[in-house]
Amino acid sequence: MLPELVVASANPDKVKEISSVLDGLVTLIPRPDHVPDVVEDGDTLEDNARLKAQAILKATGIAALSDDTGLSVDALGGEPGVHSARYSGENATYEENVEKLLQNLAGVPPRLRTARFKTVAMVCYPDGSEIIATGVVEGTISESRKGDGGFGYDPVFIPYEGDGLTFAEMGEEKHLISHRGRALRNLMEMLSN
Secondary structure (H helix, E strand, O other): OOOEEEEOOOOHHHHHHHHHHHOOOOEEEOOOOOOOOOOOOOOOHHHHHHHHHHHHHHHHOOOEEEEEEEEEEHHHOOOEEOOHHHOOOOOOOHHHHHHHHHHHOOOOOHHHOEEEEEEEEEEEOOOOOEEEEEEEEEEEEOOOOOOOOOOOOOOOEEEOOOOOOOHHHOOOHHHHHOHHHHHHHHHHHHHHO
16 A cells, blocks of 8 residues: 655645656645645745645645745855745745746856756655655756746756756656656655565
């Protein structure tokens, strides 16, 4: 029998991606509708992942799987980082965040647009124990949006391992090299040990 984990994310795009990566490895239980959004006010990705997992664990009593992701752009001193989802404001859309990023990088030459995505994935258990894994992918930020797949910053992030395509231009191969895919596979390896 596969282990059961409640997915802490309320973001349907993230849940779809998590389900795709973990298909056949665990039984994912959707986040209960009655659980309110968790305020992600931690100083690090790990802090925010823990806040989400512990809130779902408290609400359900079942081990909870959470993640938090940040995009760090070197030319912007690591921004947006832990604030990636709220880069343009508390209720920012993907498009607004991407637009702000492109505006802040206006005039920065391609060779200086280096960036990395980092995901921290975590499982918190009722006994207080937790398992934490990370995944990182290096790349650059394009000068304009490319592709219509994915979500978030995918239309402007070009991983070094992606043949010059943005994440949004990739199909399922994105999961093989993405930060979230790597973090989740690392987490599953730790769980199986």
